[in-house]
Amino acid sequence: MDDQGYVIDPVKGPRSVPTHERALEAVRAPAADVDGFVREFLRELNFGQGVSLARATVNDQYLALARTVRHYLMARWLEAIAHQRREPVKAVGYLSAEYLLGRQLDNALLAADLEGVVTDGLAQCGLSLDTLREQEEEPGLGNGGLGRLAACFIDSLATLSVPCIGYGIRYEYGIFRQTFVDGRQVEQPDTWLALGSPWEFPHPESSQPVNFAGHTETFVDDDGSERTRWVPEWGVIGVPYNYMVPGYRNGRVNTLRLWSAQATKAFDLSIFNGGDYVDAVRAQTFAENISKVLYPEDSTPQGKELRLQQQYFFVACSLADFMFEVLDKDFDLTRLPERIVFQLNDTHPVIAVPEMMRLLVDVKKLPWDQAWEITRQCFNYTCHTLLPEALEVWPVDLLRRLLPRHYEIIDRINAEFLADVRARFPGDEMMVRRMSIISDYPERGVRMAHLATVASGRVNGVAELHSQLLRDKVLPDFSRIWPEKFTNVTNGVTPRRFLRHANPSLSGLITEAIGDGWVTDLDKLQELEPLAGDASFRARFREVKRANKSRLVNLLRERDGYELPVEPMLDVMVKRLHEYKRQSLKLLHIVTLYDRIASGRVAASQIQPRTFVFGAKAAPGYWMAKETIHLINAVASTVNSDPALEGVLHVAFPANYNVTLAETLIPAADLSEQISLAGKEASGTGNMKFALNGALTIGTDDGANVEIRRLVGEDNFFLFGLLEPEVADLSAQGYVPSSFYESDDELKRALDLIAAGAFSGGNPDTFAPVVSNLLHEDRFMALADYRAYLDAQARVDAAYADQDAWSRSAILNVARCGFFSSDRSMRDYIDRIWHTDPVS
Ligand SMILES: *Cc1c(COP(=O)(O)O)cnc(C)c1O
Numbered sequence: 001m002d003d004q005g006y007v008i009d010p011v012k013g014p015r016s017v018p019t020h021e022r023a024l025e026a027v028r029a030p031a032a033d034v035d036g037f038v039r040e041f042l043r044e045l046n047f048g049q050g051v052s053l054a055r056a057t058v059n060d061q062y063l064a065l066a067r068t069v070r071h072y073l074m075a076r077w078l079e080a081i082a083h084q085r086r087e088p089v090k091a092v093g094y095l096s097a098e099y100l101l102g103r104q105l106d107n108a109l110l111a112a113d114l115e116g117v118v119t120d121g122l123a124q125c126g127l128s129l130d131t132l133r134e135q136e137e138e139p140g141l142g143n144g145g146l147g148r149l150a151a152c153f154i155d156s157l158a159t160l161s162v163p164c165i166g167y168g169i170r171y172e173y174g175i176f177r178q179t180f181v182d183g184r185q186v187e188q189p190d191t192w193l194a195l196g197s198p199w200e201f202p203h204p205e206s207s208q209p210v211n212f213a214g215h216t217e218t219f220v221d222d223d224g225s226e227r228t229r230w231v232p233e234w235g236v237i238g239v240p241y242n243y244m245v246p247g248y249r250n251g252r253v254n255t256l257r258l259w260s261a262q263a264t265k266a267f268d269l270s271i272f273n274g275g276d277y278v279d280a281v282r283a284q285t286f287a288e289n290i291s292k293v294l295y296p297e298d299s300t301p302q303g304k305e306l307r308l309q310q311q312y313f314f315v316a317c318s319l320a321d322f323m324f325e326v327l328d329k330d331f332d333l334t335r336l337p338e339r340i341v342f343q344l345n346d347t348h349p350v351i352a353v354p355e356m357m358r359l360l361v362d363v364k365k366l367p368w369d370q371a372w373e374i375t376r377q378c379f380n381y382t383c384h385t386l387l388p389e390a391l392e393v394w395p396v397d398l399l400r401r402l403l404p405r406h407y408e409i410i411d412r413i414n415a416e417f418l419a420d421v422r423a424r425f426p427g428d429e430m431m432v433r434r435m436s437i438i439s440d441y442p443e444r445g446v447r448m449a450h451l452a453t454v455a456s457g458r459v460n461g462v463a464e465l466h467s468q469l470l471r472d473k474v475l476p477d478f479s480r481i482w483p484e485k486f487t488n489v490t491n492g493v494t495p496r497r498f499l500r501h502a503n504p505s506l507s508g509l510i511t512e513a514i515g516d517g518w519v520t521d522l523d524k525l526q527e528l529e530p531l532a533g534d535a536s537f538r539a540r541f542r543e544v545k546r547a548n549k550s551r552l553v554n555l556l557r558e559r560d561g562y563e564l565p566v567e568p569m570l571d572v573m574v575k576r577l578h579e580y581k582r583q584s585l586k587l588l589h590i591v592t593l594y595d596r597i598a599s600g601r602v603a604a605s606q607i608q609p610r611t612f613v614f615g616a617k618a619a620p621g622y623w624m625a626k627e628t629i630h631l632i633n634a635v636a637s638t639v640n641s642d643p644a645l646e647g648v649l650h651v652a653f654p655a656n657y658n659v660t661l662a663e664t665l666i667p668a669a670d671l672s673e674q675i676s677l678a679g680k681e682a683s684g685t686g687n688m689k690f691a692l693n694g695a696l697t698i699g700t701d702d703g704a705n706v707e708i709r710r711l712v713g714e715d716n717f718f719l720f721g722l723l724e725p726e727v728a729d730l731s732a733q734g735y736v737p738s739s740f741y742e743s744d745d746e747l748k749r750a751l752d753l754i755a756a757g758a759f760s761g762g763n764p765d766t767f768a769p770v771v772s773n774l775l776h777e778d779r780f781m782a783l784a785d786y787r788a789y790l791d792a793q794a795r796v797d798a799a800y801a802d803q804d805a806w807s808r809s810a811i812l813n814v815a816r817c818g819f820f821s822s823d824r825s826m827r828d829y830i831d832r833i834w835h836t837d838p839v840s
Contacts, residue, residue: 029072032114037121041068053125059195061127062135065118066105066198072112073246077253083839084163084326090338090836091163092829093322095315095352096150096345098294099168099256100142100175102497102659104199104243105133107155110501111246137192138660139199140174141258143298144576145685146384148659149462150345152494152685152822158247158254159496159520160826161838165326167318169310170200170241170258171294178617178656183633187296187620200241200258206325208317209264211235212309216405221365228362230405236287237262238317248496248520252839259317261290297619298576299390308351308394308402315352319359333364337377341834344381344456347392347448353379353455354409362405368412380833381452381459382489383470384682387580391474393445396438410446414438417454424481435477453478453485458833462491463683463704465724489829490704491683492822495522497659498689503667505544506693510814513537522821525814532811541807545670545694552668556613560654562640564611565647569800572695573673574615574657574665577625580680583616584628584774585782586673587635589793591750591759593649594639599749604648608797611650613665615657627770629653634759634767662686667693670806671796674699675789677780679724681705688820694810696799698792700785704820712816716809718799720792721785730784737778740786747786751775 030040044064045053051060084091109115119129142148150166157164176187211232221227243256263284289306290313301307322340323333331339344350353375360371385391400407414437425431433440437450453459453475461467467488471479479486500507500519510518513531518524531537549566556562573586590612596602614632618625636651654661672690674681674697681703691697691708698718699705709717722730741748751771753759760766774782800806818824830836 029075030068032072032112032117034117034121034124037068037114037117038124040071041065041121041125044068058131058135062105062132063196063198065122065132066108066136069105069108069112069114069118070198070244072114073108073244073253076246076251077244077255080163080253081255087839088339089163089839090834091165091322091326091340092157092834092836093318093340093342094150094154094157094164094166094345095318095342095349096147096166096168097311097314097348098142098147098345099139099150099154099166099258100144100147100659101139101151101243102148102663103133103136103138105136106501107497108244108246110496111248113249137195137197138658139192139197140190140658141168141171141294143175143294143296145683146298146346148493149491149685149822152492152497153826154245154254154256155494155496156492156822156826158245158252159250159494160823160830161247161250161252161840162826162830162836163839164245164254165322166245166254166256167314167321168256168258169291169294169314170260171291172260173293175294175617175658176296176620180629180633180653180655183630183637185618185620185626185629199243201243202260203240203242206240206321207262208238208240208259208320209235210238210261210313210316212312212402214404216408227365228405228408230358230362235264236290236313237264238313240317240321250520257318257321259291259314261288261313263287296617297621299385299387299578299580300619300622301390301392302621303393303395303398305398305402308398311348312351312355312403312406315349316355319352319355323359333360333366334370334374336374340378341836342379343829343834344379344452346382346384347452350381350392350448350452350455351403351406353451354403354406354413357409357413358405361409372413372416376455377457379452379456381449381456383449383452383459383461383474386466386469386474386680386682392448393439394448396444396446399446407446410437410451413451413454421481431477449475450478453482456485458487459485460487460489460833461682462489463707464488464490465679465701465706466682466703469679469724487832489825489832490707490819491685491688492820492825493685493688493692494822495519495692497663498666499692502663503544503548503693505547506541506667506814509540509544518818520823522818522823525818526816528811528815532808532815535804538804538807538811541694541811542803545668545810548664548668552664555664556652556654560652562650562652562654564650564652565609568609568611568647568650569670569796570613570668571610571671571673572613572615572665572669572690573675574613574662575684575686577616577618577622577629579624579628580780581676582780582782582785583614583632584770585675585785585789586612586614587628587632588747588750588782588786589790590635590639590649590651591753592746592790594635594642594645595746595749595753597644597648598642604644607648608800609648611652613669614651614653615661615665617657624770624773627767631754631759631767631770638759662689666690666695669693669695670800670810671695672697672699674702674705675721675785676700676702677782677785678702678722678727680780688817691813691817692820694814696796696806696809696813698789698796707819708817711819712809712813716812716816718792718796720788722781722788727781730781735778735781735784737781737783738775740783741775744787746790747783 030036044067049060154166174190177190179186213233214231238259240257245254356375360366439445461470471486514527553564597604639651666689672695674687678700684703700721701723754767755771757764
């Protein structure tokens with residue numbers, strides 16, 4: 001727009017805009033028709049990217065397209081931000097170190113209902129949406145389920161019109177890109193920002209300073225009261241990058257605000273002035289390291305200083321941002337709980353608790369007790385694990401060195417808490433020790449889960465069984481003294497991304513049958529139930545599944561070079577590689593099928609043909625997980641190259657499982673593998689995505705599998721394996737994995753085959769550590785569950801032989817899994833934990 005109020009239109013030429021409408025014009029969305037889109041797209045290409053259509057690269061075209069799509073959401077976004085400042089509404093502050101977002105373009109098109117317009121408009125320019133969408137690098141700012149859950153939750157809150165700011169870290173390198181070299185995992189850096197991300201809006205003017213280290217001092221205030229000040233040693237600047245979080249066709253756009261670390265000017269100036277240019281640049285690198293890379297450990301945190309720096313960095317930025325930027329600087333903070341409720345996604349952001357106390361007591365000079373009252377009303381905590389090694393404990397020495405004031409605050413919170421425990425349970429010093437936030441053994445450490453529990457109004461697990469075990473086994477003393485604090489919210493997944501977008505064929509079939517209300521009200525899928533009994537609907541359902549398999553087979557051919565048949569049952573296990581998830585048990589099944597044929601015990605023609613697909617990244621430092629990946633690839637190449645198994649057994653392990661791959665894989669699956677040892681998987685969300693896409697589950701009585709089975713019915717779910725109490729008993733008794741090996745001939749043969757080098761060119765050493773681990777340690781009891789698993793797989797084969805009955809079960813899975821929408825999870829949080837209201 002120039003001084004005269006003219007808008008230069010690349011298609012129609014200059015157009016006059018009356019002056020008084022200019023301000024409005026600036027935030028008005030372009031016309032949502034093909035002409036309007038084309039005009040805006042070309043404008044972005046010419047004036048935004050600086051290229052003509054004729055010379056534009058695919059990346060130019062993609063960036064221009066993304067920016068054009070943003071325009072359609074922008075007016076609503078600005079309105080939502082203005083509303084947040086203007087109206088006294090309560091918002092959710094979702095604090096999460098991870099957001100595994102997946103690609104943004106299709107999600108935005110879906111939310112804004114622009115797919116048709118964009119497809120046609122691009123066609124007029126001689127371009128194809130299919131080509132451009134492939135240009136997007138997904139932001140992989142999470143490891144697995146926990147990060148993906150955060151992404152589903154913010155999607156649902158926007159769709160429910162609930163004000164929410166998601167706070168996190170803008171990692172320059174997200175989860176590594178997995179490649180395989182000779183079957184072994186090799187990690188490559190994830191350079192998702194290399195070509196620029198059109199979805200982020202940097203706001204350096206809203207940067208926040210964050211300090212570290214140094215010491216504390218006490219002093220007497222003007223009013224005579226004793227106070228503490230923190231004299232930090234160094235600091236960095238947090239620069240916010242905003243992302244749109246559009247609701248589904250409801251005009252609501254929330255914000256995801258991710259922080260990037262930069263060196264402070266003061267910091268490097270002082271060194272520059274000292275004359276050491278090289279040191280100054282090094283200092284800058286040091287500061288910017290904080291948001292450089294996502295830690296690739298899933299469920300097994302390393303007590304690394306940089307990770308604590310990351311945690312404090314994003315939490316300090318986020319609290320200051322909300323308390324002093326979103327709210328006015330002079331906002332009466334005693335009313336803070338009326339305006340915000342922070343959800344702690346696992347223990348990663350729990351350092352926010354002492355940070356809020358510091359802001360209220362040291363900066364805003366509130367009395368300690370009043371500050372504590374406010375803080376306790378502002379936080380709730382979600383626990384995501386049952387594995388003891390996954391509970392974060394920060395060494396006292398490290399925490400005290402990096403955050404001396406926070407350590408003092410934690411120490412006082414702990415002292416007051418323990419005084420309370422002693423008052424209630426006089427003489428029970430064992431209990432005091434068990435509950436203390438600061439542990440003495442094996443080294444002095446701060447138990448972040450205890451701190452979170454003490455400070456939070458509500459503590460929740462993520463599936464019924466998990467919440468029960470959380471109460472009984474992880475935090476039993478806490479649930480005894482505060483039973484009302486503990487609650488369950490079963491996880492969910494967003495039906496927009498994981499059904500409507502990922503599975504257009506099934507979505508079309510569902511919408512044709514029951515209308516499209518299910519996209520925002522997933523319980524409506526129940527209306528499909530009668531159609532499970534309709535033979536023609538079942539036939540169409542099978543056609544959809546077959547088309548999705550064909551789509552997957554094509555993708556795996558192009559992407560990974562696999563030649564796979566379309567016909568066989570598609571048996572899928574995709575999730576992080578972890579011993580507790582038991583990819584090795586799946587492998588023992590495949591090796592047994594292979595052995596049955598190779599040894600001539602069963603004719604290939606007698607086997608129900610199956611294609612097995614794995615997807616899994618291992619933490620780079622998790623040796624056993626990486627050996628398991630090597631073994632999966634070795635079994636895959638042996639099976640796939642055996643001509644006798646052509647069309648019977650195939651194994652594919654496409655590298656770099658991520659959200660984008662999940663979107664093609666899950667809709668194609670017939671069978672979903674959810675086979676963790678009972679009592680170890682908190683919830684799982686992959687299990688929900690599969691069931692909603694019409695796969696049947698073979699699974700243990702673990703996590704949300706329990707609820708899936710109850711809802712879909714036991715006839716439509718293949719249950720096997722030890723129950724959680726049986727696991728506990730077997731453990732207590734002393735589990736001896738080799739006894740299972742000795743007493744089951746097929747299990748013995750499978751392990752012996754691996755040990756003999758059948759999948760390693762005859763070399764018995766290659767997989768000896770994996771075999772030995774299973775035989776002598778087997779922490780997660782794969783051998784104990786082997787026979788039950790094989791029996792259940794035989795039931796799967798028998799069921800699959802009756803295709804019509806299988807389709808009926810698959811349709812019932814879809815119809816009965818509406819509960820697993822993250823919209824329902826969000827309603828549960830809102831009703832039982834947050835008590836927030838939607839805005840109109
Ligand atoms: C859903 C999802 C997960 C979580 O899978 P689980 O089977 O629940 O562990 C992990 N990674 C990606 C890419 C996902 O989409």
